Amino acid sequence: MQLDRVLTPEGMKSDFRYLRTRLENTHPGLYARHPKERMQGIMDSLENTLEQTLPFTGFYKKIAFLIATVGCEHTYCNMGKDWFNVAKTLHFLPFQLFLAGDKPFIIINGTADTTIRPGDEMVSINGKPVDSIRRALHKYMPSDGFMTVSKDYAMSSMAFGLLYNFFIERPDSYEIVVKTRTGALIRKQFSKDLSLERINQLAMKNPVNKIVLNADAKGRELAKHQWRVEFPETHTALLTVRTFGADKKVFKKDIDSLFAAIRKQQTDTLIINLMNNDGGEEELAAYVMSYLIDTPTRFMNAEYLITDHDSVLAASDAPKEVITNKYAFIEPLKNGRSYAKISELAKELELMQPQANGYHGKVFLLVNGVTASAASTFAAVAQSNNRAFIIGQETSGSFTGGGAVLGLNLTLPYSGITAHTSLVFQEFATKGRDGNRGVIPDREFVPRFEDIVCGYDDWKQRILTLVSAE
Incomplete structure (x- = not known):
């Protein structure tokens, strides 16, 4: 790859149409952030700018702008397979x-x-x-909806x-x-x-970097314990969940043990830390939520595709069992949508049942711009059901739903630019807020330099101070 390689109008238009066709035929959220007429106009205008030769970087900027305009956190592009060598x-x-x-x-x-x-x-x-x-870079960076904190x-x-x-x-x-x-x-x-x-x-x-490098080393050590509970004060629990990407049986067993400890401690204030949790399995996020509810509650309303064509599924990163036996997992296409069925691959669609030993006290939820995907869904459902007071920064994922990680890995034939585009749209069981934004905190907590490098105990004390103020 050469950044100054000159690309012809014919080659760029061919690549652009290749990407546009796949977005139009397979991306269920293409018109989620902008009305269809406006999105079509944006794509037409971009294609009309490809009448003259451009360096590779000039064309890449147009592709990146298009991808960012889609407004899907699981749809993104890269310069191609040699980008790391170019970076050198x-x-x-x-x-x-x-x-x-x-x-x-x-x-x-x-x-x-x-x-x-x-x-x-x-x-x-x-x-x-x-x-x-x-602000100039924001135009080329993907996110759900119109969020900027995640960028x-x-x-x-x-x-x-x-x-x-x-x-x-x-x-x-x-x-x-x-x-x-x-x-x-x-x-x-x-x-x-x-x-x-x-x-x-x-x-x-x-x-001069010693203070940051030391803090980073301590943070990495803490991150090895990806879900844990602490009791920083009497009757106050701090539950940290760094990821929902885990072995399902192990995760559920550990969460059961953590909530048993929370119950044994007679906790009346639970702080759940989802800062820097970039998601994982929606099913596991729903499982944690089941400990916080006292009536049957939905976590996810629906998940759907806009194509069930065999060739599309075969080219995707869908699980093998979906590709070989699709209608065991999705409904046949009807009125332009193929809905996911409740299955071992989509248990988040089940109606959540309250856990027998659930927690029913106050809940404070810590989030930031890296709280994404399933973690952001958790925050949205908690906020929609008035189950948690949110502290932090706007999350990375939309409040009402968006494209899922399952999708197509594309290489534009002429330029070699790569892209991942979502195939599944998720509709969360949420209501009452802007779907083009993430979960907006009830109280903003914007990190200072001191918060980045302070010791973990000092950070906990600042969080406890914020919680006690509410």
């Missing part, structure tokens, strides 16, 4: 940024300079305000440097303006040691 040739911004906090602050300094420290604010890059760069998380760390090269400019040097934590302004230019490998080497050597 780029000049990266030698700083990692965190863009979903109270300001765009540096989290890693990848230079030998020690005057710029983690926690300092990145004000501008090559004369462009960081906030304007961030800010996705472009943080080294991803920002990659996206800057792909969508803003590919510079040979970087002139930056930084505002230190004491308020001083620093202007510096960096034109050497801008390869990814060299930046990583310098980052590990620079003593």
